[in-house]
Amino acid sequence: MNNAIEITNLKKDYGDFSLDGVSFSMPQGTIMGLIGPNGAGKTTIIKILLNLVRRDGGEIRVFGLDNLKDETAVKSRIGFVHDTPCFYERLALKTIKATVAPFYRDWDEDTFRRLLREFDLPPNKILARLSRGMKMKFSLALALSHRADLILLDEPTSGLDPVFRRELLGRLSAVIQDEKRSVLFSTHITSDLERTADFITFLHEGRVVFSAAKDEILERWAVVKGGLELLTEDNRRFFRGVRERAFGFEGLTADAAEARRRFGPAAVVDKASLEDIMYYITRGDHHA
Amino acid sequence: MLSLIRKDLILSKRFLLIFGLLYLGYMGYLGSRVGHPREIIVITTLMCGLLPLIQYTREDKFKAGVLNCSLPVTRREIVLSRYILSWVLTLVLYVLVMGVIALLPGRKFATSAMFSLNTVLFALAFMTLYLGLLLPLILRFGLAGMFAFLIVLQVFGVATLLLDRYKVAHLRLSSLAVVVKKGLLDLHASLGTPVYDSLLVVLMVLLTLASFWFAMFLYKRKDF
Numbered sequence: 001m002n003n004a005i006e007i008t009n010l011k012k013d014y015g016d017f018s019l020d021g022v023s024f025s026m027p028q029g030t031i032m033g034l035i036g037p038n039g040a041g042k043t044t045i046i047k048i049l050l051n052l053v054r055r056d057g058g059e060i061r062v063f064g065l066d067n068l069k070d071e072t073a074v075k076s077r078i079g080f081v082h083d084t085p086c087f088y089e090r091l092a093l094k095t096i097k098a099t100v101a102p103f104y105r106d107w108d109e110d111t112f113r114r115l116l117r118e119f120d121l122p123p124n125k126i127l128a129r130l131s132r133g134m135k136m137k138f139s140l141a142l143a144l145s146h147r148a149d150l151i152l153l154d155e156p157t158s159g160l161d162p163v164f165r166r167e168l169l170g171r172l173s174a175v176i177q178d179e180k181r182s183v184l185f186s187t188h189i190t191s192d193l194e195r196t197a198d199f200i201t202f203l204h205e206g207r208v209v210f211s212a213a214k215d216e217i218l219e220r221w222a223v224v225k226g227g228l229e230l231l232t233e234d235n236r237r238f239f240r241g242v243r244e245r246a247f248g249f250e251g252l253t254a255d256a257a258e259a260r261r262r263f264g265p266a267a268v269v270d271k272a273s274l275e276d277i278m279y280y281i282t283r284g285d286h287h288a
Numbered sequence: 289m290l291s292l293i294r295k296d297l298i299l300s301k302r303f304l305l306i307f308g309l310l311y312l313g314y315m316g317y318l319g320s321r322v323g324h325p326r327e328i329i330v331i332t333t334l335m336c337g338l339l340p341l342i343q344y345t346r347e348d349k350f351k352a353g354v355l356n357c358s359l360p361v362t363r364r365e366i367v368l369s370r371y372i373l374s375w376v377l378t379l380v381l382y383v384l385v386m387g388v389i390a391l392l393p394g395r396k397f398a399t400s401a402m403f404s405l406n407t408v409l410f411a412l413a414f415m416t417l418y419l420g421l422l423l424p425l426i427l428r429f430g431l432a433g434m435f436a437f438l439i440v441l442q443v444f445g446v447a448t449l450l451l452d453r454y455k456v457a458h459l460r461l462s463s464l465a466v467v468v469k470k471g472l473l474d475l476h477a478s479l480g481t482p483v484y485d486s487l488l489v490v491l492m493v494l495l496t497l498a499s500f501w502f503a504m505f506l507y508k509r510k511d512f
Binding site for chain 1: 291294295298299346350351352353354355357358359360361362363508509511512
């Protein structure tokens with residue numbers, strides 16, 4: 001399978017925060033969720049990919065092209081939806097479209113009009129008068145109307161109500177039906193990804209904790225619940241994160257099968273949700 | 289490139305129209321109050337150059353730089369388009385203002401003085417310095433860049449006047465100006481007008497190119 005994105009050893013140092021040798025790849029025709037707590041480096045990676053932020057090292061290839069050497073070719077295949085729409089607020093939607101459309105050879109006016117209708121966006125409406133959700137939809141309509149092969153979404157659902165969020169996610173799933181388009185979706189709302197993503201890359205403090213198929217992750221990772229007597233030093237080391245309570249403990253492991261063997265009926269081994277994984281790795285006692 | 293220029297024009301058309309008309313009216317009025325063509329040239333150039341520069345500071349206000357740089361264009365193309373548009377807008381506005389001043393009654397100098405080769409070259413040289421110094425700072429630092437430049441210029445001006453007034457470091461502005469003027473006149477006399485003017489144009493082109501390269505150097509290092 002060809003890769004839509006290949007990131008190798010990406011580095012960026014901000015002083016108080018740094019991306020430290022980030023590497024992952026995203027197969028073409030898939031949705032990848034880029035998850036991690038706030039400040040993990042999700043937005044920085046997307047910005048470096050678009051050359052909005054300079055990198056200190058590493059390489060990024062998009063559809064096999066270098067994102068800096070072939071900047072124009074790469075960007076013409078990308079549709080970008082920023083977490084806060086960055087258009088001139090006092091302009092009508094049709095005017096903003098008129099400024100963006102000429103940059104794309106494959107701009108499809110019919111698709112744009114259809115999407116505006118589907119999203120209930122009047123072309124004459126001033127951007128500033130739209131709600132955040134409507135602005136997001138407009139950004140998405142622009143990104144989809146030039147037949148982008150890769151859609152980059154930076155926290156598109158944060159601040160949206162559940163109805164909008166579900167609608168947006170449904171739209172994203174529909175986008176990759178042709179198996180050519182790919183979507184990289186950064187979020188800290190992990191429930192969004194459990195519905196839509198094929199692959200998950202988890203970032204924490206500027207490093208990749210894991211990057212794998214979602215089903216594999218949900219199969220492999222588990223939360224073990226048991227009494228405190230089970231929490232020996234050896235067992236503690238087995239967990240990636242542990243939370244102790246008055247009458248028991250909860251621990252996260254990346255090896256569900258081993259957990260079942262190790263604890264047997266003495267403990268409950270539940271599948272871990274993405275939120276569990278994020279919580280325990282970022283907040284729990286860490287034992288690599 | 290044309291798409292970038294077109295985009296900037298569409299985004300700022302209302303701003304350019306409103307302020308362009310205000311400038312025309314104001315400068316037309318000012319033309320009847322000022323006694324020397326060189327003074328009106330300096331003020332007009334300053335005002336005309338300010339309009340495209342303020343237009344770019346609006347990008348900061350709306351945080352629209354992210355949109356620009358995520359479009360399929362390089363940063364070099366963005367900087368180049370802005371240099372071209374700034375020059376075109378400044379020149380068009382300058383010609384319009386000069387036309388209005390020439391047409392309105394009450395002017396205290398001859399029309400020919402406004403359109404002589406010397407005056408035109410003086411205006412172009414002033415534009416070159418003004419745009420060449422300010423554009424790199426505005427593209428990189430936005431409105432803050434413009435203010436910083438103007439404040440530094442003010443401080444420098446005040447400091448120079450104080451040094452002159454209190455004769456610190458034996459600096460005499462008037463004698464310095466005389467020396468520079470005499471040097472230019474001698475050069476003009478020895479080269480002849482055509483060569484001297486051509487040299488001036490070449491110098492302006494080189495300054496603009498240097499400013500463009502500096503702007504690109506700064507803009508490529510801008511993180512959004």
